[in-house]
Amino acid sequence: MQSLPRFLFTRPFGRASGLIVSSALVAGLVYAGSTVLPRAGATQPLVYLSPDPISFKRNSLPVFVMQADRNVVRHGTAEFAPGNHVIVDPFDSMDGEQSGEMEPLLFESGLPVLWAAMSAASQDELNSRIGLVQEEGARAVNRVITSKVFVEVYRPRLSAMLAQSLAAAWEDPRTQAISQAFLTDSDPVLRAFIAEDIKEILLDRLSATLWEMARTNWANALGLPLGYELDYTPVVEAVTGVLKDPAIRQTLLEFGSERLASPEMRQFLEHMAISMIDGMLKDSGFPALVAEMTGDTRLRDLLRPFGEAVTSLAGSLPRLLGGLGGQSSLNPLAAHVFRAFALGVESPLVLYVTPDDRRRITRFGGQGGVGLIPLSKGGPA
């Protein structure tokens, strides 16, 4: 400072130079303010028509663009208008980025849109991890049901539940109705045989089948309360086994083999078996028994590989579905979807995709989003 001429810092030059510097600073602030503070957009809106009726209560929604590399960026905002119109208002800075070939899809926030936006590599990895969990689950079930602890402690209790369930299934009015339908004019000896001996054989066969059921259905066991349909193939095979049982064959031959092969008989047995399994699963003691097994330290080591596979799958889901992770960058689509999950709110969105992606995504059917039909620029007609 001292090397500069003194007059630079004295009046009137000092004040004048200060005024010039301050004016420049104020001009810079005004310019920065005009660029950074919110103001009205200058781009023209794009108007689309939804082929399906719009039933969302929420009026405004975000718009995203999924680029060819499946990188997603925010593109603007949109709102619903009467007549199933969707008016998209692109961000000013994104006006030129949206390719005319891109096509908008209207989604409800959910896993389908995240799956659609996943890269092919991520989808492959997720499939691989799910397959690994299934395999480990099957192995774990096998290890458990063949273990000494299970055979000695839990299997008898499960068998007892199954027996109770069989008795309940036999007494079930629908079972009685089916049996009456094809045994009405049967010999009393045959009816007694079916009522007594076949029950024993069915129980014996289904006890063994139960574990096969567990193997087949383990992965969806958690979905039972949500209405998941069990795979009864092992039960059907067990019924076939019952009908091929030598003791039954011998008895039934005495009444004519045509009765043995009748569809009614098979339907009756299948109904019995399925009612048995359902009854056991609905038994109030069953969840407690499963919880006890889960907490049993003697079984824990047998389940560990499966637990690790599940943990690994769960840990990879945010990364695979949303590109999220410890040092990951922003996936605004995933952030939006997860926010909707967390808040439990309806949250539709518009996603622009390339025609190739559009074809890939619409293979998902109804969950592949609703394609919006372009109308015009400048507002709804």
Next chain:
Amino acid sequence: MIAAGSLKVQGLSITTPAGVKLIDDVSFEVGCRELVLLIGPSGSGKTSIVNALCGLLDTNDGEWQVGGKLAYGGDDIDLAATSSDLCGLVFQDNALFDDLSVEENLRIAADHAPVAAKERDNDAILSLLSDVEPDQAISACSGGQRQRVAIARTLIAGRPVLVLDEPNSGLDIKSSRRLAGLIKSICTERAIPVIIVAHHVDDLLPFADKVLLLDSRSRKVTPLEVSLPAIEQAMMQLDVGANLDRFGATGGTQTFPRPGKRFPKLWFARYFVEYFWVLCLSPYMLVYVGVGGAILGFVSIWFGFNYHSFGGYLKSILHDETLAGIGYVQTTIAVPLVASILVVARNSAIIAADLGNRIMSSQFRAMRNLDIPGLRYLSVSIVVANTLALALLTVAALITASWSAYQTWSIFFPDQPFEFWQENYFRRLMEAGPGEWAWGLAKVILSALLSSAAAIAIGLRRKTDVISVNNAIAKAIVIGVSLTLLAHAFLAVLRFRG
């Protein structure tokens, strides 16, 4: 020429707020064209007599007991009931307004002078300053120049009696003699009574018509013979100078614009502009607040996204809500608070220092003597300028904080559009609506008013030396910032209660 006549002081008594009687029943007379020296030992009360004659007794010290009458040119003033406005005082330290130029020092006095004084020909007065540039800063004037500017300012103010408090203190012999000759010529040419309070009378005595001795023992004023032996007999160590010449006869050629009649309120605008510049628009202030806002914007985004326990998930899954939260806190709490602290700290220091120095250099007393409503001009200017400054600088800090926040955010998310940041950063503020802005404005206004009032009150207290000014500055910063914190906390609690 002004109205001729004698200044008559009758029965003047002065008792200090502490109860000490300085003078008792003093009477004397000073004729027009008379130059009277008032001498006496230190602490005898000479300055108190001057202050009483000029209506400048410092009421901050307490209540002075003044009695007696003052008469001049048809005006009779009962000093027990009314302050005198007859005498214009040239202060010992000149009390020039050092934020104004030489010309402005004269013009402000002229603008507040009585109408009759404004119509007077001031060319002779301005000729005193022939070696001074009109736009020269007071700090650039020599001691003699300052004395002459102070005398010229007092004369322009149009007071019928001129009083000078030790005008030759600090001057060398040559300057002192020139000054004495100058005063005498003014006294003669303008036909006014002049009273000079002095310790060193040797340079002044040749021009004196009377010498009055204030006897601290009898508390009376005694006329002395205008002769050195008589004064030597009454006072010790008196010396007499000689060969005085009239100052200015060979002066420079500078000419001052004649201070014509102007609207006095313009001086309020003048002071407002001065304070608004210093408190708001100076480059240092803009850079200071701008950088403060920019650092705040950077820190909140950088550390908000980088050093959270959720780590990278903040940058992805929780991005929108995190940015909205940071933006809301920034725009409604952090930026107004930090801007207020920065501005209040700096401006409280400036206000306290400015007023403290004005107090210490008797500028407010000079303004009172010149009939300038200085306290009103300055305090109103300060409050308005400081409030406006805080509001505008908060907006400036908000701009730089937002700009910096965006730049930092774009480092993390280079592919995302600007509007995506803008939408989330300002989302909650926009959702909150104009009410949120009103709360922010209330914080700023309350902070500015409280801190301004505190700084003015602290600055206007008596200042005896530089240390007392320094202490006032520190006190103004601490109290101003504390009041600001309390104001923000109070309004924030009020805003978010329930």
